[in-house]
Each structure stands twice: as C-alpha cells, then as structure tokens.
Amino acid sequence: MKELTPTTSTPVRELPRSADLAQVSIYGLSFLSAGLFLFLPFVNLLHPSPWQRSIGTTHSVAALLTTIVAAYIGHLAFPLIRGTKKILPQLRTLIFWSTLLSFLGIVSGNWAFMRYRAGIEYGGASAWLKVNSPLTHYMVAQYHELSTVFIIPFSVACTWILWRYGDSIVAPEHRAVRAVTSIALMVLMFLAMGGMVSGLGIAKIRAL
Amino acid sequence: MIRSQHSRSGALLPWYTRFWNWCKQFPAILATGASTPPETAGIAAAALISAAIGAVMMMVTHHLIHTSVDREQFIEWLGSWIPGSQNTDPVTGNIGSYAGIETVLLVGWLVSWVILHDLLQHRQVSTRTIFFGTFGLLVVAIVMCWHPLFPYLPLQ
Numbered sequence: 001m002k003e004l005t006p007t008t009s010t011p012v013r014e015l016p017r018s019a020d021l022a023q024v025s026i027y028g029l030s031f032l033s034a035g036l037f038l039f040l041p042f043v044n045l046l047h048p049s050p051w052q053r054s055i056g057t058t059h060s061v062a063a064l065l066t067t068i069v070a071a072y073i074g075h076l077a078f079p080l081i082r083g084t085k086k087i088l089p090q091l092r093t094l095i096f097w098s099t100l101l102s103f104l105g106i107v108s109g110n111w112a113f114m115r116y117r118a119g120i121e122y123g124g125a126s127a128w129l130k131v132n133s134p135l136t137h138y139m140v141a142q143y144h145e146l147s148t149v150f151i152i153p154f155s156v157a158c159t160w161i162l163w164r165y166g167d168s169i170v171a172p173e174h175r176a177v178r179a180v181t182s183i184a185l186m187v188l189m190f191l192a193m194g195g196m197v198s199g200l201g202i203a204k205i206r207a208l
Numbered sequence: 209m210i211r212s213q214h215s216r217s218g219a220l221l222p223w224y225t226r227f228w229n230w231c232k233q234f235p236a237i238l239a240t241g242a243s244t245p246p247e248t249a250g251i252a253a254a255a256l257i258s259a260a261i262g263a264v265m266m267m268v269t270h271h272l273i274h275t276s277v278d279r280e281q282f283i284e285w286l287g288s289w290i291p292g293s294q295n296t297d298p299v300t301g302n303i304g305s306y307a308g309i310e311t312v313l314l315v316g317w318l319v320s321w322v323i324l325h326d327l328l329q330h331r332q333v334s335t336r337t338i339f340f341g342t343f344g345l346l347v348v349a350i351v352m353c354w355h356p357l358f359p360y361l362p363l364q
Binding site: 088089090092093094096097110111113114115116117118119121122124138139142143145146147149150153154156157159160161162163164165166167168169173174175176177179180181183184187 | 234243247253255256258291292302306307310356
C-alpha cells in the first residue's frame with residue numbers, strides 16, 4: 001500500500017526557545033500597554049458624579065478614539081507628502097473613520113456641554129470654574145469648546161479630496177493638492193491632540 | 209492569496225493584524241478612490257478653503273455675540289434646531305448660543321463650499337492660493353479661540 005504524503009509541510013521551527021520567550025513578552029507587553037491606554041476613559045466610571053460616569057465616559061471614549069486615529073493619520077502625512085502610493089488605500093478609509101469618530105466626539109461633546117453649563121447651585125462645572133478657577137475657563141475651556149469643532153469640516157474635506165483624486169494625487173501635476181492635503185492631515189492631528197489635552201485638563205480641575 | 213491576510217512568506221498573519229488590515233481597506237469604495245480623478249486643483253482648493261471659511265465665520269460670530277446681547281439672542285435662536293440647545297431643565301443644562309455658532313460654521317462651510325466648487329472646479333489653483341486661503345484663515349480662527357489675546361472677552 002502506498003504511503004500517503006502530507007500535502008502541506010509544517011513550518012520549520014527557526015527560532016530558539018529564548019527568542020520565542022522574548023517574542024511572547026514583547027507581544028504581551030504591547031497588548032497590555034495598549035489595553036491600559038484604551039482603559040483611560042473608563043476611569044470615569046469610578047467618579048462619584050453620575051454625569052461624569054455617563055456623559056464623561058462616553059465623550060472620553062469618543063475623544064480618545066478620535067485622537068488615536070487622527071494621530072495615525074497625521075503620521076501618514078509624511079509618506080503622502082513624499083508621494084508614497086501604497087499608503088493611499090488605508091489613508092482614504094482611515095480618514096473616513098476619523099471623520100465619523102470626530103462627529104461622535106462633537107455630538108457627545110455637545111451632550112457634555114449641556115451639563116457643563118448647568119447652574120452653580122446644581123454643580124455645573126462651567127459656573128464653578130468661573131468662580132474658583134477663572135483662568136481654566138479663560139485659557140483652556142474656551143479653546144477646547146471652540147477649536148475642536150474645526151476637526152469636522154477639515155476631516156470631511158480631506159476625505160473628499162483623498163477619495164476624489166484617488167491614486168492620481170501622487171502624480172506630479174497634483175503636487176499642490178498633495179502638499180496642502182498633507183498639511184491638513186497634520187492640522188487634524190494638532191486639533192485632536194489639543195482637544196484631548198485641553199479636555200483632560202478641564203476634567204482634572206472640575207468634572208461634570 | 210489575499211495579501212492582507214498573509215505575510216510575504218505565505219504564513220497566515222495573526223488575527224489582530226488581519227483585523228487591522230481589514231479596517232484599513234473598508235469600505236472598498238473608499239479604498240479604491242474615484243475612477244475619474246480631476247485634472248485641476250480647483251476641487252481640492254474649494255473643499256479646504258471653505259472649511260477654513262466656516263471656522264473663521266464661527267469665530268467671528270463667537271466674538272460678536274460676546275459684545276451684544278441682541279446678537280447673542282439671535283444666534284441662540286439660530287441654533288435652536290440642535291438637540292439640547294433650548295433645554296429648560298437647570299440640572300441637565302443646555303448648549304445655548306454655542307449651538308448657534310456651530311450652526312454658523314455649518315452653514316458658512318457648506319454654502320461657501322458649493323460656491324467655491326462651482327467657481328474653481330475647472331481652474332488650476334496655485335499652491336500659494338490654497339495654502340494661504342486655507343491655513344491663513346485657519347490660523348486666524350485658532351488664534352480667535354484663545355481668549356487671553358482679546359481683552360474684551362469676559363474673564364468670568
């Protein structure tokens with residue numbers, strides 16, 4: 001009887017045991033680090049204020065995800081300005097997801113802003129800050145409220161341009177379009193980072 | 209073989225890498241881009257400059273409503289379509305005139321986009337025009353967000 005031979009060969013074990021251990025450790029620690037970072041908004045769930053637990057957590061999740069995707073996209077501005085074609089498909093899709101996330105961030109931000117503006121007799125953060133820490137209101141809170149909204153029109157514009165011009169954006173005749181779109185992607189990262197830092201700053205002084 | 213699911217050596221990638229690669233290519237209609245790209249920079253110029261115009265209009269309105277009660281009431285009415293703008297419950301609060309300046313941004317951005325798109329779509333717009341038209345206006349809008357530079361804006 002003819003002996004059956006396997007059709008697929010098992011991969012040859014190339015790594016020694018110590019290298020396996022290192023690989024598992026690196027992957028494990030990277031997942032733990034990323035998990036811890038993503039856990040940041042859920043610390044709001046421990047807050048004594050019910051508003052911070054519900055609205056604060058929701059807005060924090062949306063803001064953190066927006067910032068992560070915007071930062072990733074901001075870094076893709078470097079290969080885009082150099083005319084690297086292979087990043088274009090992921091750039092076109094991720095800028096769309098960034099737009100969607102930033103929209104959720106603005107909607108949840110509006111929700112948070114409602115409670116933020118409640119009267120001081122009801123524990124409203126804005127009124128409390130104006131009395132107890134006016135510079136937080138003056139220098140941080142106003143900037144946060146206003147500048148973060150700019151993310152929406154610019155991310156929609158970038159989504160439209162990157163889709164409309166397709167792979168031709170790396171062509172020499174579209175050098176101007178590529179340059180200004182790259183700057184706009186970095187602007188998105190700047191606005192998202194500024195929004196998250198100022199938002200965290202406000203919440204550190206006074207929660208909802 | 210789907211390239212995004214296998215490494216160059218042909219081995220199946222880990223599930224998280226495959227998931228991330230899937231995210232980067234979904235939806236496919238966006239991943240592939242438009243089939244007939246424009247030949248001029250006018251379409252991009254219209255999209256970016258109009259975004260900056262919307263931002264500046266919002267900030268100018270913000271400054272105007274801080275210097276006139278009548279203007280603030282009008283802008284508050286303008287934003288009354290946004291959920292939560294007119295809530296009367298003092299505990300949950302309301303968005304107030306901020307909804308109005310969001311509306312100004314939305315209207316200013318979209319209306320100027322339609323107009324600029326119509327004007328510029330077949331024109332070759334220079335890098336300098338797009339750059340200063342977009343980022344010059346954006347810098348103005350961002351600077352206007354920072355109250356300490358404008359003494360007439362209230363500290364409290």
